[in-house]
Amino acid sequence: MASVESRNKLIASALCKHLSLDPSIIPADSLGSDVKNLYSNIKAASANAVNQSDEVLKWVEFAEAFPLTLESNFENLKTLNDELSVKSVLLGNGLKTSEADVIVFSAIHSSVINLSNPNKEKLPHVLRWMDYIQHKEDFVGLFEKIPLQKPEFEPPVNGTKGKPAGDKESTKVKAKPAEKEVPEKDNELSVSLLNIQVGLIRNAWKHPSADSLLVEEIDVGETKLRQVVSGLAKYCSPDELTNRLVVLITNVKPGKLRDVMSEGLVLCASNEDHSKVEPLLPPQGAKIGERVSFSGIDGKPEDVLNPKKKQLEKITPNLFTDEKGVATFKGIPFMTSGGPCTSSIAKATIK
Incomplete structure (x- = not known):
């Protein structure tokens, strides 16, 4: 003792x-x-x-x-x-x-x-x-290191879809192709590549030619509002989104969605059958434009994500809310100066 x-x-x-x-x-x-x-x-x-x-x-x-x-x-x-x-x-x-x-x-x-x-x-x-x-911290000589088993994302290998977890054939198929088809660096993509910022939706309206889409003008502390197209029309009204804090990825490549330019991606939590979807909510103390941080993860975001490298697709499987609705990357909370970002949907996927 x-x-x-x-x-x-x-x-x-x-x-x-x-x-x-x-x-x-x-x-x-x-x-x-x-x-x-x-x-x-x-x-x-x-x-x-x-x-x-x-x-x-x-x-x-x-x-x-x-x-x-x-x-x-x-x-x-x-x-x-x-x-x-x-x-x-x-x-x-x-x-x-x-x-x-x-x-x-x-x-x-x-x-x-x-x-x-x-x-x-x-x-x-x-x-x-x-x-x-x-x-x-430099605690060499003071404390023995505590080992921590960190979760790793393993992309599915072609030919194994639908196989039960304990299936022997599935295990054999996954072992060899994984070495050939999935470069080791693909499993190491960090959330730090994403520029995730706190934004405030100033205006929102229905997309002129797509019933499932909404258009938002979002303040992220830049000289002009950033226009973003989101597939939220089924889940939120423009009035519900106006003056709402959100978190969005601002270094996705800009492009048009049904002829309307989109310059970001609002991150949303979704339940398993996608019957409930809502934008992640930063705490009230969060500052407009601040970058969301992840404890223990440092790194500079890409200027613009390269769609050909599928960086976003390889990172988002590790984004989810925990049992209390806290948004996380591999269990590490999305943190702002006012606290963590959350959702009312626990154990949800985030995209």
Whole structure:
């Protein structure tokens, strides 16, 4: 069983690395005190981090109250898992880790790494978050890496459609053609190739020559509104879309849909039989024009997606809403400055 002092030593060492401080500045007697006092001592020595916000202190208190015994800490981890189901990190926009993330990671690491695999499977958001922290922070020598099985998209191989998952013939057919027909790099396309932005629909109207289509003028912070054609006429009226926040891909190649120019793709969630379709909804605090981010995924979007490379078609199978309706790429939330993008349709496909 871990002791308070050993836990605090890990927290102090991790925070000092995060803040680029010499660990020797920490008074030895503070390692046996509460986490809040320890945090105050470290903050006092840091020239670039002076404020102790209420939000950080909330997570300092969580770390302090976290049980040190395996028998009693799983409920606390489930609470943290629920909290992380709608955010990529504890504080901030996910582009860098916060002091709160470092403190809580340090406090719970030994408990998480010692969990049984069945219990780890019950904490997908905690594991995803911890994997992000351990890759963003230099914790070499402090913490053992926690392995995380990340989902991979395997495109279907010709000739296997309709075969049951356990069919031996199906397994044989998939193994060899997959090496020849599906280049390895195709499975590695990142969502960062897409320029997904928050937009506000200023105007919407029915397409003049297609009953299933609507035309929207969307503000994404550019000098002029961006015109987009969407297949939403069956599901939304122009009035319902007007003044609505949406997320859209703005680096698709512009083209005409039934003689009307379209300069983007509004991302929508759909249930299995497509009887219900709705645009993803950014939170009210999201800023018009901001780019949606994904925790742990960096990269520059393409200037314009190349239709011949089918980049969009290879990425969208990994876009879906989770059981709480949070929009994700491989389980990683679509994040904005105001929080995650969501849908009222849980476990939906996103296109």
